[in-house]
Amino acid sequence: MTTASPRRSRKRLFIALLLALLIGVPMLATSPSPWVDEKRAATGDQVAAAKGLAQQARSSRETGKPVTLTLGNTELAALSAMATQGAAPARIHAGVEDGTLTLTGSRPILWRWLNIRARARGTSEGMPGWNIEVGSISLPGWLSDWGLEQLQRRYLGAETALPPLDKILRELAISRETVAAKVLMPKESLLVQAAATGRATLNEDAIAALYCDLVEMQVAEPEASLAAHIRRALAASEASPEGHRTAIMALALITATPEKVHLAAGNQALEACSPPANMAPILLHGRADWAMHWTLSAALEMTTGNRLGTLIGEWKELADTKAGVAMLAPEDPSGFSFVDLASDRAGLLTARRLTDPQTLDKARAKLMRGDENTLLPAEALKLSDGLTDAEFAARYGALDDPRYAAKVKEIDAMLRRGGIE
Structure with missing residues (x-):
């Protein structure tokens, strides 16, 4: 009877751990069902509400001074419905409850769902600090901040015509049932x-x-x-x-x-x-x-x-x-x-x-x-x-x-x- 050498055993253990990571992490990061329910297309009332917010925000382009947009769950639902239409097949939901602003996204990946949830509280200059969950994984603060920074670099900032979000969102105040966002829209084309x-x-x-x-x-x-x-x-x-x-x-x-x-x-x-x-x-x-x-x-x-x-x-x-x-x-x-x-x-x-x-x-x-x-x-x-x-x-x-x-x-x-x- 022969036994496996310690070197071969360590190699098998390494391969087993690697396979566990390759299979386990995606399973932990995804879910069998979405966190965001299927949404209907935006209604006339919802589009009209979003249009009103856009007109308020656009007024800051004329004056060069920030304006404050107040959003309750009605306005957040309107923006969620429109964002979901634009990001299909992903689903997006935003809501505020008990002083917590929650943004949730669900996207189908093969036979599972990638679900991401971000929560923020209080008042912040610019973007708030987010507590982010990806499926069953809660990201540490430094990793959440790094991920958001990479997204901004990819889609906003120096290499695009869009300024960083902190240049647009000057302040975010989250109260019990509303969110007050102080914004300054850029004057570029x-x-x-x-x-x-x-x-x-x-x-x-x-x-x-x-x-x-x-x-x-x-x-x-x-x-x-x-x-x-x-x-x-x-x-x-x-x-x-x-x-x-x-x-x-x-x-x-x-x-x-x-x-x-x-x-x-x-x-x-x-x-x-x-x-x-x-x-x-x-x-x-x-x-x-x-x-x-x-x-x-x-x-x-x-x-x-x-x-x-x-x-x-x-x-x-x-x-x-x-x-x-x-x-x-x-x-x-x-x-x-x-x-x-x-x-x-x-x-x-x-x-x-x-x-x-x-x-x-x-x-x-x-x-x-x-x-x-x-x-x-x-x-x-x-x-x-x-x-x-x-x-x-x-x-x-x-x-x-x-x-x-x-x-x-x-x-x-x-x-x-x-x-x-």
Whole structure:
């Protein structure tokens, strides 16, 4: 009978421990079920609440002084629902109870769930200290701080257009049932910041130069049709994803005037060639708001390359069901407009075609000889316009309702038949 040598025994023990770590740590860090329940899509009331907070925060851009946002569980639920839509298939929940702010995230991984929970209490300058759990593992404070720092370096800070969170969040005061966040929003370009959330990079100098050229052409030879402006922008740009991205971004800026002050703030070249107040507006089927929907959705799709552009368009329509005034232009009615939504989707579908190396040449050629019906088929103008919150809910339920999904699919098919693809 032979016995294993001590050296071979130690090797087997090491392999066993290594396998235990490789299997055990993921099992401890994940769970068989999510900590966050499945959420419905954001409602009109929730989007309206988030819109109000965003408008408050944006006011700090104008004054350069921090503003305080007060969030209770109603507001936190609204932000959670919208964040979950944007981060799908992950689920996100935020709530405050007994003086503790709790942020919870759940994401499916194979047949299990990665669950993360962060808790904070009291008042802090900038970001608070978080107690973080990952599944069954409670992270020590130093590891939590290090992980958050790495996330900030990855998604915020010097290498992106977004400043560190401590520059935006100046103070956080957590009371028994509310959270008071003192924030100061950066003045840099909103579109460039949007690009930082996606995969695209923007050549701000090229965008500014083309924008100024488009303004000069519009002043010298006024042209109302969005189709004509697309031809001008494409003719002055390279037939490449980067060139088309520059063209669409410049087009969004000139079409979105006077919102350009928010979209392009901080770029001196853009601010130096602002258009005159009497410059002829750019229209799509005679409407300035449809032109803005088209170009801004295309620009968001070009920059983020994710679902953000689609969601912003849908959230805007939900917010309009609660609004009493137009958001984009005097012709823009309150209520959920499927014509607006078709304009949004036409812009983003065209943007995808213009940045896909396999389709960009064909899409460019079609736009260079196309007209307004190429951008938005006349058939789309017959869609429902200005639905109230009650009317939208009765016909389509919500953004995650099969009836709404079927309507969006129908609109996309209409756009493709009309010439988008």
